[in-house]
Amino acid sequence: MNSRICRQRMLTVQQYMTRVSHLLAEIFTELGIDTDTLDSSVRTGGPADLSSLLWSWLELPPDKTMGDIALPCFRLAKTLRQAPVAIATSIADAVTAHIAAAGANDAEQVASAAAPPNDWTLLTDATTAGPYVNLRLRRSSVTRDVLHAIAMDNGYCHSGRGAGKIAAIDLSSPNIAKPFGIGHLRSTVIGTAIANLMESDGYQTLRINHLGDWGTQFGKIITSYRLYGDPDKVRANPIPELNDLYVFFHQQEKLHPELEDEGRAAFLRLEEGDPDSLALWQWMIEVSMVEFQRTYDLLSSRFDFNLGESFYNDKMQAVIDELREKGLLEVSEGAEVVRLDEENLPPCLIRKSDGATLYPTRDLAAALYRHHALHADELIYVVGGEQRLHFAQLFAVLARMGYDFAAHCSHVAFGMMLLEGKKMSTRKGQVVRLQEVLEEAIARAKAIISEKNPLLPDADAVARAVGVGAVVFNDLKNNRLHDIDFSLDKALAFDGETGPYVQYTHARTCSVLRKAGLLADGDASPGEALTSADSLSEIQTLEEPEWELTKLLSQYPQVRLRAIDERDPSLIAKLAMDICQEYNHFYHDCPILTSTAAIRERRLALTDATRLLIRHALSLLGLEAPASM
RNA sequence: GUCUCAGUAGCUCAGUUGGAUAGAGCAACAGCCUUCUAAGCUGUGGGUCGGGGGUUCGAAUCCCUCCUGAGACGCCA
Numbered sequence: 001m002n003s004r005i006c007r008q009r010m011l012t013v014q015q016y017m018t019r020v021s022h023l024l025a026e027i028f029t030e031l032g033i034d035t036d037t038l039d040s041s042v043r044t045g046g047p048a049d050l051s052s053l054l055w056s057w058l059e060l061p062p063d064k065t066m067g068d069i070a071l072p073c074f075r076l077a078k079t080l081r082q083a084p085v086a087i088a089t090s091i092a093d094a095v096t097a098h099i100a101a102a103g104a105n106d107a108e109q110v111a112s113a114a115a116p117p118n119d120w121t122l123l124t125d126a127t128t129a130g131p132y133v134n135l136r137l138r139r140s141s142v143t144r145d146v147l148h149a150i151a152m153d154n155g156y157c158h159s160g161r162g163a164g165k166i167a168a169i170d171l172s173s174p175n176i177a178k179p180f181g182i183g184h185l186r187s188t189v190i191g192t193a194i195a196n197l198m199e200s201d202g203y204q205t206l207r208i209n210h211l212g213d214w215g216t217q218f219g220k221i222i223t224s225y226r227l228y229g230d231p232d233k234v235r236a237n238p239i240p241e242l243n244d245l246y247v248f249f250h251q252q253e254k255l256h257p258e259l260e261d262e263g264r265a266a267f268l269r270l271e272e273g274d275p276d277s278l279a280l281w282q283w284m285i286e287v288s289m290v291e292f293q294r295t296y297d298l299l300s301s302r303f304d305f306n307l308g309e310s311f312y313n314d315k316m317q318a319v320i321d322e323l324r325e326k327g328l329l330e331v332s333e334g335a336e337v338v339r340l341d342e343e344n345l346p347p348c349l350i351r352k353s354d355g356a357t358l359y360p361t362r363d364l365a366a367a368l369y370r371h372h373a374l375h376a377d378e379l380i381y382v383v384g385g386e387q388r389l390h391f392a393q394l395f396a397v398l399a400r401m402g403y404d405f406a407a408h409c410s411h412v413a414f415g416m417m418l419l420e421g422k423k424m425s426t427r428k429g430q431v432v433r434l435q436e437v438l439e440e441a442i443a444r445a446k447a448i449i450s451e452k453n454p455l456l457p458d459a460d461a462v463a464r465a466v467g468v469g470a471v472v473f474n475d476l477k478n479n480r481l482h483d484i485d486f487s488l489d490k491a492l493a494f495d496g497e498t499g500p501y502v503q504y505t506h507a508r509t510c511s512v513l514r515k516a517g518l519l520a521d522g523d524a525s526p527g528e529a530l531t532s533a534d535s536l537s538e539i540q541t542l543e544e545p546e547w548e549l550t551k552l553l554s555q556y557p558q559v560r561l562r563a564i565d566e567r568d569p570s571l572i573a574k575l576a577m578d579i580c581q582e583y584n585h586f587y588h589d590c591p592i593l594t595s596t597a598a599i600r601e602r603r604l605a606l607t608d609a610t611r612l613l614i615r616h617a618l619s620l621l622g623l624e625a626p627a628s629m
Numbered sequence: 630g631u632c633u634c635a636g637u638a639g640c641u642c643a644g645u646u647g648g649a650u651a652g653a654g655c656a657a658c659a660g661c662c663u664u665c666u667a668a669g670c671u672g673u674g675g676g677u678c679g680g681g682g683g684u685u686c687g688a689a690u691c692c693c694u695c696c697u698g699a700g701a702c703g704c705c706a
Contacts, residue, residue, distance in 0.1 A: 496654040
């Protein structure tokens with residue numbers, strides 16, 4: 001159970017692993033094993049310090065009944081010239097002796113976060129299973145520490161590695177005059193979650209919506225509108241009509257190739273500043289933004305900047321000048337390029353043979369603007385994986401220009417959304433409109449509410465939170481680079497590993513706390529149950545589900561940091577699901593409200609801790625957490 | 630053709646900085662609401678981890694090779 005996260009040794013009960021590794025180092029020294037006696041094959045690349053070395057060896061037993069932390073002894077066999085099993089036995093015996101000497105069993109109250117690093121009361125027993133030493137942590141003290149830490153937010157929801165730094169995140173980036181398709185959902189929700197994660201680490205974020213508002217396509221749309229458009233119809237229903245005109249134009253283009261030149265000429269007029277064309281273009285941006293905003297409102301996405309591609313029109317000449325000054329520009333086949341042979345990349349096209357700029361030119365200008373004008377330290381691009389090469393080239397050119405921040409640029413790639421196994425194409429009119437998907441999701445959520453909980457106050461708001469949550473979570477739970485074949489039924493599933501499941505579990509924790517009189521609706525701070533948890537002196541025998549839940553909760557800080565480092569929100573989604581699964585298991589097996597005072601107090605504290613972390617995880621992912629549903 | 634990414638249960642995917650018997654959800658079947666929300670919980674069945682070689686005490690994980698799918702590869706964005 002919960003193997004997804006549990007088996008990653010780095011992430012689990014990590015703070016205790018540090019202490020355990022110190023204890024084990026003591027044993028090793030006692031047994032005459034120190035870093036000098038370990039041969040280099042055992043130490044390779046590892047830290048010189050014995051306890052750090054041991055720390056890196058610790059892992060989790062595959063089965064929770066075996067213990068909490070395991071030390072495999074295979075690699076010691078060669079140096080010590082003993083069988084791994086024998087080594088494991090002597091280590092386990094030594095640990096057992098220490099535990100007994102520490103009088104651990106009478107010291108229930110002693111072990112705590114403040115205990116010295118060589119406090120053997122942290123452990124309750126050591127056993128062997130073949131060549132493995134399995135150690136068990138003292139549940140009471142660990143649980144108390146974890147609950148205390150969550151109440152204090154010791155790194156659980158906030159950290160400060162990004163303090164004073166600015167991260168610019170390029171996300172969403174839909175195209176003007178085209179429908180906001182399901183394909184743009186990924187960039188929007190992944191980008192939003194990454195921005196939230198960075199903020200939890202102290203970064204100031206700049207969420208930049210890099211709108212597609214420039215290019216030949218606008219010449220085509222303008223031409224199509226002038227030739228075939230009905231102004232009244234377009235005004236009534238702008239985006240679908242403009243999209244239809246664009247699609248129709250492409251069909252006509254096949255029959256009348258001369259239209260292509262006309263479209264190009266129309267774009268040229270726009271570039272030259274023809275007032276009529278500009279007005280039309282401006283108007284398309286306005287109506288598109290109104291439309292997009294409806295979707296963003298549902299998703300609770302916000303942006304610090306809506307800067308279209310056109311914003312950089314007057315900033316590209318400076319880039320070209322700078323490249324030339326730095327001697328990076330070369331003429332090749334009539335075009336101007338930056339060669340990237342050393343980086344083993346194809347050359348980056350900066351200027352067409354007719355002198356016009358290109359996509360990379362614009363992105364260079366944008367990167368420099370974000371660096372110089374917006375003072376961004378980190379540049380993050382949440383853009384589909386098909387643009388890998390483009391970003392590799394972009395970053396390489398920045399490095400060539402001598403910008404150190406090139407090392408702090410990253411492309412967060414993701415797979416494509418497919419429709420019935422095929423790439424969606426706006427040109428062919430094959431798009432799934434996100435707005436429709438969200439509305440359908442909300443309608444289904446509403447139907448479930450009226451069936452299961454007809455008296456729920458604020459049902460509409462909850463339906464919106466849950467419906468949208470289903471769609472967003474579905475996209476966030478796997479950050480795989482897999483292409484996704486869009487399925488409405490999958491995106492709108494409310495059972496199993498879904499957003500609504502996580503939200504439901506959150507509502508469940510709220511309900512328990514409400515019944516205990518410990519929670520006012522929408523309370524974001526730790527409740528009384530949790531803040532008084534460090535005074536819980538009676539945490540004696542935790543039952544399995546409580547212990548498993550505690551261990552999962554303890555992973556939150558490390559998982560959050562890893563999600564930030566790997567720019568992977570799915571890690572948060574997965575841990576949230578694991579916590580929910582374990583909480584529901586606990587909820588089912590362990591009565592809370594009807595238990596005797598001490599147990600009730602402890603279980604309420606666990607419930608409140610769970611509630612806080614689920615709530616926080618959901619907020620990182622951009623989901624709401626209704627208090628009942 | 631070159632490069633990149635992917636291939637794990639019927640489906641969707643975890644696990645990939647090497648460790649013990651490869652895990653979830655969905656779908657199917659069987660149970661659990663006079664007790665804290667059944668959007669839940671429990672159980673059953675389901676696997677040549679794409680194929681083959683190699684390194685290792687130990688490989689889904691590392692190396693080589695082949696197969697399959699997707700994407701990118703100079704004047705679109």
